[in-house]
Amino acid sequence: MTVFEHPWGTLVLHRWPRRRRETLQAWDNADRYLLDTLKARAKGATSLVVNDQQGALALGAMHHGPVQRSGDSFVADLACRKNREVNQLDGLPEPLWPFDTLPAPPDQVLMRVPKSLALLEWQLQWLSEQLPVGAPVWLAGMDKHLPRQLVPMMQQYLGNGRAELGWKKARLFSAEAPGERLAVAPYPTEVEGPMGPLTVHAGVFAQQQLDIGARFFLAHLPDSLPAGARVADLGCGNGVIGLALLQACPDSQLVFCDESWLALQSARDNVARYCPESASEFHLGDGLVGCDERFDLILLNPPFHDGYVVGDHVARRLFRQSKQALNAGGELRVIGNRHLSYHKLLGKLFGKVEVLGSNQKFVVWRCS
Ligand SMILES: C[S@@+](CC[C@H](N)C(=O)[O-])C[C@H]1O[C@@H](n2cnc3c(N)ncnc32)[C@H](O)[C@@H]1O
Numbered sequence: 001m002t003v004f005e006h007p008w009g010t011l012v013l014h015r016w017p018r019r020r021r022e023t024l025q026a027w028d029n030a031d032r033y034l035l036d037t038l039k040a041r042a043k044g045a046t047s048l049v050v051n052d053q054q055g056a057l058a059l060g061a062m063h064h065g066p067v068q069r070s071g072d073s074f075v076a077d078l079a080c081r082k083n084r085e086v087n088q089l090d091g092l093p094e095p096l097w098p099f100d101t102l103p104a105p106p107d108q109v110l111m112r113v114p115k116s117l118a119l120l121e122w123q124l125q126w127l128s129e130q131l132p133v134g135a136p137v138w139l140a141g142m143d144k145h146l147p148r149q150l151v152p153m154m155q156q157y158l159g160n161g162r163a164e165l166g167w168k169k170a171r172l173f174s175a176e177a178p179g180e181r182l183a184v185a186p187y188p189t190e191v192e193g194p195m196g197p198l199t200v201h202a203g204v205f206a207q208q209q210l211d212i213g214a215r216f217f218l219a220h221l222p223d224s225l226p227a228g229a230r231v232a233d234l235g236c237g238n239g240v241i242g243l244a245l246l247q248a249c250p251d252s253q254l255v256f257c258d259e260s261w262l263a264l265q266s267a268r269d270n271v272a273r274y275c276p277e278s279a280s281e282f283h284l285g286d287g288l289v290g291c292d293e294r295f296d297l298i299l300l301n302p303p304f305h306d307g308y309v310v311g312d313h314v315a316r317r318l319f320r321q322s323k324q325a326l327n328a329g330g331e332l333r334v335i336g337n338r339h340l341s342y343h344k345l346l347g348k349l350f351g352k353v354e355v356l357g358s359n360q361k362f363v364v365w366r367c368s
Pocket of ligand 1 (some may be wrong): 303
């Protein structure tokens with residue numbers, strides 16, 4: 001189903017990037033519940049939309065009045081922009097990324113509860129600093145995804161917060177902004193990497209310790225490359241994989257890529273800390289789309305979920321993009337969980353797929 005009914009009319013919404021035989025909808029009842037709340041209880045014309053998933057919230061709220069939008073995900077922003085085009089709507093503003101300041105105080109906030117509790121906590125602190133006192137903050141999510149700590153966390157960061165009635169398996173929470181910072185969220189954290197402590201901003205993969213897959217991957221990186229080799233750390237998270245390669249091969253040219261703004265910021269901070277002389281680049285995007293480069297080596301510890309949806313579809317997309325972006329003779333090096341059948345797809349895409357190492361949990365492949 002692609003037609004989303006909201007309080008002011010309808011929108012045609014697709015999930016982006018588009019997939020053949022898509023089975024998932026681009027919105028849920030939490031989006032609808034937030035827009036119904038806006039219609040019934042708006043304090044004024046302007047809204048801030050936080051963590052919109054595919055554009056339902058921002059494109060719906062634009063029918064009420066001007067919208068600002070903020071979130072951490074490039075792919076969510078892309079989906080919103082694509083769905084705006086489909087619906088031929090004008091006036092969608094550029095997104096605000098996590099460290100940005102609001103250009104103007106909104107009258108109310110519509111926020112999806114993010115999957116990461118750390119990101120939620122950090123965003124509540126950000127809202128407490130950015131919003132005028134008394135601005136209504138409405139949060140919603142689907143019952144099955146809501147963290148138990150939500151109301152206590154709202155009370156800690158906003159000074160108040162309550163759960164409201166459920167509606168079709170969605171729930172609304174509300175608070176009023178305190179007009180000042182009441183508590184400091186404990187982010188970024190630091191995790192111990194092979195080069196020393198690494199900065200990890202809120203909600204970034206492996207928040208408290210290095211991922212065990214990443215640790216195994218680190219033991220299977222090349223220890224030399226031709227000078228000037230172009231390397232991508234695809235889905236870089238805090239950047240540990242690319243950084244380790246850069247330390248082993250300081251003459252290589254690294255591009256760190258992620259779709260999470262805070263992941264890329266973590267990688268930036270860590271490169272500045274350990275390899276400040278390097279001429280590394282940072283690409284915020286859906287994998288390598290929009291990164292007009294060719295690589296001699298692509299390193300990938302792929303994501304195994306897309307928001308709440310577990311699966312290998314993002315990994316598959318990144319494999320295909322990697323094949324397109326490699327120089328002749330180039331190599332994709334991938335780590336995967338043993339039970340995932342990555343090797344089948346890699347075998348279809350690449351002429352040669354070798355196992356470089358494996359243990360009870362993981363396999364590292366070299367694809368060329
Ligand atoms: C399993 S983590 C690996 C992080 C890091 N390389 C490591 O080994 O610790 C996968 C990373 O892929 C990123 N990611 C997910 N979807 C992506 C996409 N479409 N394009 C780029 N990066 C993506 C996630 O934000 C996450 O940082």
